[in-house]
Amino acid sequence: MHEASIALDLIRVAEAVSLENGGGRVLALTVRVGQWSAVVPEALRAAFPACAEGSLLEGARLSIQSVPGVGMCAVHGRVELSLQRGLRCPACGARTPELVQGDELELDELELAEPELEDA
Numbered sequence: 133m134h135e136a137s138i139a140l141d142l143i144r145v146a147e148a149v150s151l152e153n154g155g156g157r158v159l160a161l162t163v164r165v166g167q168w169s170a171v172v173p174e175a176l177r178a179a180f181p182a183c184a185e186g187s188l189l190e191g192a193r194l195s196i197q198s199v200p201g202v203g204m205c206a207v208h209g210r211v212e213l214s215l216q217r218g219l220r221c222p223a224c225g226a227r228t229p230e231l232v233q234g235d236e237l238e239l240d241e242l243e244l245a246e247p248e249l250e251d252a
């Protein structure tokens with residue numbers, strides 16, 4: 133499943149960040165998902181717990197921040213696009229061939245637990 137491989141990628145990145153910071157568990161993560169990316173947030177949310185099993189992210193809270201699509205209209209500047217209308221300015225209908233924002237899939241925030249200190 134598409135979203136499972138995405139979840140695994142996110143987990144790999146989050147684990148790398150954690151390891152750079154002492155290798156503690158990841159308690160929570162926030163992911164920015166563009167509404168125009170091919171990712172279905174519900175599917176990602178559903179796939180995540182099983183993918184995180186056995187990793188530093190096991191049991192972590194996953195928050196998904198939805199990022200609307202934004203295009204650039206020659207007349208109206210930055211405009212929010214609707215998926216129904218496609219790459220067209222909602223005000224004048226002109227084509228906005230470039231997606232300025234909305235196709236991202238990125239790790240935004242991580243909440244790390246303190247690395248476990250060894251009793252000695």
Ligand SMILES: [Zn+2]
Pocket residue numbers: 205206207208209221222223224225226
């Ligand atoms: Zn326009």
